Amino acid sequence: MIFNIEVNNKVLKAKRGDSILETLNQNGISVPTLCRMQSFPSSGACRLCVVEVEGKEDLVPACSHNVEEWMKIHTHSPRVINARRTIVELLLSSHPDDCLYCIRNKNCELQELADELGIRERKLPIVKKQVKKDPSSVSITREPDKCILCGRCIKVCRDWIGISTLDYIGKAMNTIVGPTFDNKLNISNCITCGQCIMVCPTGALHEKDDVNKVLLALQDPDKYVVVQISPTVSVSLAEEFNIRFGKELDELLVATLRRMGFNKVFKTAFAADIMLIQMAEELIDRMEKNERLPILSSNCPAFVKYIEQTYPDLIPNLSVIKSPQQIMGSLVKHHFAKDQKVKAEKIFSVSLMPCTAAKFEASREEFTHKGNSDIDVTLTTRELARMIRLYGLNIQQLAPEVSDTPFVIRTSASKIIGTSGGLAEALYRTLYYKLTGKQLINFKIAALRGNKKIKEYNSKIGNHKIGIAAVNGLSNAVELLDKIIEGKSAYQFIEVMACPGSCVNGGGQPIGSGQEAIKARIKTLYDIDEKESVKASYKNMAVTELFDKYIDKEKESFFQQFITSYQKRDVML
Ligand code: SF4
Ligand code: SF4
Ligand code: FES
Structure with missing residues (x-):
């Protein structure tokens, strides 16, 4: 029901059931808030949103009071402003x-x-x-x-x-x-x-601010500093520099990093293609043996830690394929170092990630060999932005540059894995090819896109029934994980990304950009997928070339570097 209220001596329309705050915002009037968050009930903790309502003795928090017919509200009266000042002064x-x-x-x-x-x-x-x-x-x-x-x-x-x-x-x-x-x-x-x-x-x-560690490495003449750019960092960095939301800065970022002194700039997306190919093979193998199904995705380090500490019985279900960050870390310190005749100890490997959990992942002992970590420092998008400002570089004034060989080619599948459902969709493309020898006609799986908490896609490839679920935000995974424990899961593959919205909304991304920016990041990734012609990881020719090099000699140890293991963790609760 719509009725009139009066705000600051002007008549406004209001809807029954809406809070005073919602009504004010809908009418372009803003009052300060601190504790309130969209899509959460108001807690009334900060009281900064207080307004004066005629007839009420006390000031009223606008976020937790609903509008009533013919309320007369004052949002910026001297009494209200004084109250807000006192709260902030306190x-x-x-x-x-x-x-x-x-x-x-x-x-x-x-x-x-x-x-x-x-x-x-x-x-x-x-x-x-x-x-x-x-x-x-x-x-x-x-x-x-x-x-x-x-x-x-x-x-x-x-x-x-x-x-x-x-x-x-x-x-x-x-x-x-x-x-x-x-x-x-x-x-x-x-x-x-x-x-x-x-x-x-x-x-x-x-x-954890790790910028100084990278600065020191860049200034050390004995270090060979290599950096990898995650597929989602390049579509979210723009906001830090007042550039259009979601603008893909990939090649401008490569130029920027070279100006800072990085010896080589690689794309994590190359390693994402490797992960997708290896994961598809792992899934086929487990389906054939009918064991450890469904596979749980392992590219979100926060989810992996959650399984290790909360569902240790499901550790065998986790995919053993490393995340793209760690695959690239391993390629750089082992394959690249050998190929380029640079000592692994001399290489300082930096990754630019949308994620704080990637810092934890890089520190895991599985990825450290004789005191030498595959990734030396992980920087979030925010730390990267601070570094660019520190160097006084204007990212928009540079000419775009391509990243370095040999890890230069990527498919669009490796870009969409930064969205919720994107990993599952990208995996399906290679899985289909590996099971049929044919290319999919329609690559897009609409059922795996969008904001739903759990997305599902069921299909049949040859004799294989393929049930896929994509979980958007860790709290939505519990029911599915319990079903696996009870032996009642109907899926072959479950993607779980801890952060709602996945890596585009990771915990290392720019703060305060809002939903509009996140939507723009997602749109850019799907637009890239729409426009580009190489949409499936198995078609990455540079990956095929790399794999072919190792067909006979050292094949086993080469592929072993893409695999990891997990451990039960005891934590304080
Ligand atoms: S740590 Fe930050 S978000 Fe948490 S209660 Fe304190 S101010 Fe609020
Ligand atoms: S929200 Fe913060 S405290 Fe909670 S699990 Fe994530 S990083 Fe840890
Ligand atoms: S925003 Fe904190 S009480 Fe309303």
Whole structure:
């Protein structure tokens, strides 16, 4: 039912059931918010969204009160502005004054609010929180003294990821947000997905900053510094430089990285094609033997960690094929080093990833040999952007350059794996060819695209019934995983990506870009797939050439480098 209300002395239309905040936003009026998040019920924790409603004694939080007929609302009266200023001044009184050094400087919601509300001096005495930084995780750093207790990270970790690592701890003035028993993050059940970082309004949660390690390597004349670019980093970096959302910067990024001094620039997508070919063969092998089905995808390191710690009985179901990051890491330090006669110890291998969990993956001992890791440093899209700014490079003014051989060719299948359902769709293309010797007529599988929590595709290839599921966001996987344990799963392959939306919305991507940007990233990846003619990984000629080199000699050890193993993990709950 539609009715009239009055806002700031103007009559507006409102809909029964909508909150005051929704109604204001629909009418182009904005009020500040801090704890609220789209698609979550309001918690009313911050009270910054308060408005004055005539006839009500107290100010009312707009996010948790519904509109009523002929309400008379004042969104920016002196009383309201004073209340908001007091809330922010209180938050600032216990906030460290180190904005200049903070990783979120110039992209902090608290800083923006203080500015918007015209707070120019400290009015309340400083009440410093006595809480220490937690740098224990290789992916995520906690700085609890910067936490404003908005609770966003708690909701995301619990409801989107289904992990519940974080919660309120302590009481009253001593309340903090952290892992159970105030433990360190590295011994908690955190799967390092980084989604809590994406919603944190301040610098209380952020990626482990590894930029300096790369700078030092670039300045070291004894290092041969190699970098790989993930397929989704190149479609999300644009937002960091006010370039059109979703613009593919691939070749401009190659030019930028060369200006920084990287000796070789490779595309992770080449390794993604290898992963897809090897995974299709693994699936055929398991289907023929009727064992360890369904295969669970293993290219999301956060999901792999989740299986290791929460569903150890399903470890045998995980695909043993390494992620594209680690396949490329292995190719660089072994195949490339040998081919180019560069000592593996001299190579410093950097990966640019949309993901904080990729930092954890790179640190796994399976990928370290005699103290030498296949990947030395993983940088997120955000760290990459900071590095480009540090070098003073204008990415748009450079001329595009192609990446380096021999890992230069990729198919469009290797691009779409950054979307939810994209891995399953890309895998199916090679699976179909391997089972029939024929190419698919229609490559697009609409059932595996889009935003649904679980997408399904059932088909028959020859005598094989193929049931595929793609799970969008880890919390949606539980039911399917329980069914496997009960022996009731009808699928042959299940893709699980921990972050809702998959890598395009990974925990290392630009913060605050919003849904429009994420949609633009997805569109770019599918547009590339639509336009390009080589759509299936088995058609990557450079991969075929590489494989052919090893048909006889050293074949086994060559293919062994694409395979890994997993371990049961004990974590504090
Ligand atoms: S990184 Fe992911 S699992 Fe870890 S605390 Fe944050 S949201 Fe939870
Ligand atoms: S860590 Fe960040 S998101 Fe979590 S409660 Fe604190 S300020 Fe909010
Ligand atoms: S945004 Fe309404 S109470 Fe926080």
